Every structure is written in structure tokens, then in C-alpha cells.
Amino acid sequence: MDVSTPPANALLVIQPYRSHGTWVFDDPAVGLVREPFVSGIPQMIDDAVRNIPNAPNGFRLIFSTAPFPGYQVELTLLREEYGGNWYREEGKNREGWLCPALFKYFAKPPQKIYAKAEPI
Template identity: 65%
Template sequence: MSNAMMVIYPYREQYTWVFDDERVGLVREPFVQGVPQMIEALVAEIPNADGGFRLLFSANPFPGYQAEMVWFKTEYGGNTKFIK
């Protein structure tokens, strides 16, 4: 589905941002490769975000989105993106 919305609930644990996903057995799964810094920018104005917040995301823009990750280039077997 091109407009499928996904949701996770990131929270801060041991100096980084993590999330749980019961569907696939993830507990305290850390974000890597600059994503913690992206989250910091997104939650800068959200009080008590360290305790957890709802993050909605999709492969495509959706009404009311607050930030957009844009593909920049392939690098070291992965993708480099930035927030717009």
C-alpha cells in the first residue's frame, strides 16, 4: 500500500533513542547511523519526549507531516538521507 502509515513509540534509554516492536520481538532496539540526532531535532520542542512519544511515518508524505527524510545517496551498503 502506497499510503500505509506506520507507528512506533521511541524513548530514550542509556543515552540513545530506542523502540520496541512486539510483532517482531524487538525490545529496546537502538536507532543508528544518525537517526538519534534526527529524533533530537524532531522532539526539540516536545516536553518530556525522553519518556516516549508517538512517531508516525510512511514511505510517502501524508497530510500534516512535520518532517521529510529525503534520499541523498547510497553509501557503504546503505542509504544516506537527510531531514527536510
């Protein structure tokens, strides 16, 4: 490992919000503006924020490739398609597709993604 390169954060944070009928997020650090969640992921987010007041105006989404205290969602990699990757939500019978923006955060698709939604 190059010691001049800091290690990647174990926990990553974005702040999704509703725009044009779906969940989106901005992350200027990696060049994303109103990046939409599509194909099953919006429904997963709807469930995760059910008890967060004013979630459509924004909430904090913490995610990691390792379990962390209080995580609510565990996603397991299924397959690649159209440059993105399909994940299965553990404990529920549903899948969601994460677009190639995933590679702004991970060099390769993680086998597992753990996440937690909380108020800002």
C-alpha cells in the same frame, strides 16, 4: 496481489524513548526490543521532539513512504552501507543511517520516508 494478504498500512507508528544515551524503540510485532537509532538519526529525533514534553519517556513517531498531513521530516534515500541505508533530511544539511531493522517495515529501502513526532 494475493487477496488473502492484507495491504500494508500506509502509516506506521512506533514509540521511541531514550535508553542508555540514545533513542530506541520496541516493536514486539516484528521482534524488536530496544532497537537503537544511530549515526545521525538521534540528532534528527532530538530536533523533531524539541517541543514535546517528556519525550525521553516516549513519544509517537508516525512514518510513511508517502506525504501525509502534518508530516515534519522528509528523508531521501542516498546509498546503502553495511546492510542499512543512508538518508538525507530535506531542508537540513545532514544525513542519518537507518539499520537493517528498516526491512521489518519495508521490503526494500523507500526512496522517501516522511515522519511526524507527537506526544503519546
